[in-house]
Amino acid sequence: DAGVTQSPTHLIKTRGQQVTLRCSPKSGHDTVSWYQQALGQGPQFIFQYYEEEERQRGNFPDRFSGHQFPNYSSELNVNALLLGDSALYLCASSPWGTRETQYFGPGTRLLVL
Amino acid sequence: GENVEQHPSTLSVQEGDSAVIKCTYSDSASNYFPWYKQELGKRPQLIIDIRSNVGEKKDQRIAVTLNKTAKHFSLHITETQPEDSAVYFCAPKSGGSYIPTFGRGTSLIVHP
Numbered sequence: 425d426a427g428v429t430q431s432p433t434h435l436i437k438t439r440g441q442q443v444t445l446r447c448s449p450k451s452g453h454d455t456v457s458w459y460q461q462a463l464g465q466g467p468q469f470i471f472q473y474y475e476e477e478e479r480q481r482g483n484f485p486d487r488f489s490g491h492q493f494p495n496y497s498s499e500l501n502v503n504a505l506l507l508g509d510s511a512l513y514l515c516a517s518s519p520w521g522t523r524e525t526q527y528f529g530p531g532t533r534l535l536v537l
Numbered sequence: 538g539e540n541v542e543q544h545p546s547t548l549s550v551q552e553g554d555s556a557v558i559k560c561t562y563s564d565s566a567s568n569y570f571p572w573y574k575q576e577l578g579k580r581p582q583l584i585i586d587i588r589s590n591v592g593e594k595k596d597q598r599i600a601v602t603l604n605k606t607a608k609h610f611s612l613h614i615t616e617t618q619p620e621d622s623a624v625y626f627c628a629p630k631s632g633g634s635y636i637p638t639f640g641r642g643t644s645l646i647v648h649p
Contacts, residue, residue: 466639
């Protein structure tokens with residue numbers, strides 16, 4: 425049984441570029457949440473997807489957008505990258521009926537130069 | 538939104554000692570209280586959680602205690618081992634929100 429997977433593991437971009445990160449949830453999970461974790465900080469919630477719709481959104485600008493596919497996998501898109509977007513991006517999945525327990529993926533480390 | 542504070546920010550102990558990390562939250566409607574462990578370069582992993590109808594939960598060397606009146610919960614690790622060295626995050630969740638609010642983390646260092 426595969427856990428939560430994310431791709432790519434590392435990514436280097438320059439300011440102004442766009443990036444797409446991908447996440448496949450744990451088998452049996454239908455809800456995907458995305459977090460940004462800056463160095464030395466706790467994860468900050470970006471948004472959550474269920475049934476292909478954004479259900480909750482944190483305090484992030486519209487440059488951050490997402491999508492969920494019928495197979496429950498999800499993408500995080502960030503446009504017009506800023507230096508401050510450099511962080512570890514974590515995906516977490518959970519079953520909708522038991523929202524409390526989230527399982528995290530290994531993360532994608534994004535560096536913006 | 539929920540305000541979450543963790544104390545201490547850094548905790549250094551000798552192997553075999555106990556460690557206690559406290560998490561204070563602001564939302565009285567919070568009803569789920571997990572602790573995550575994150576080793577360097579790895580993902581956060583749930584190590585123990587407690588729900589608002591329970592005051593204490595124990596799993597081998599790890600325990601969590603909840604004081605809803607004072608709005609805080611604590612992680613207790615007994616007989617610490619070097620492999621317990623990591624950053625620990627609390628992430629209380631309000632019943633009205635599907636999203637946990639993470640604390641800033643506590644770096645636990647266990648010296649052999």
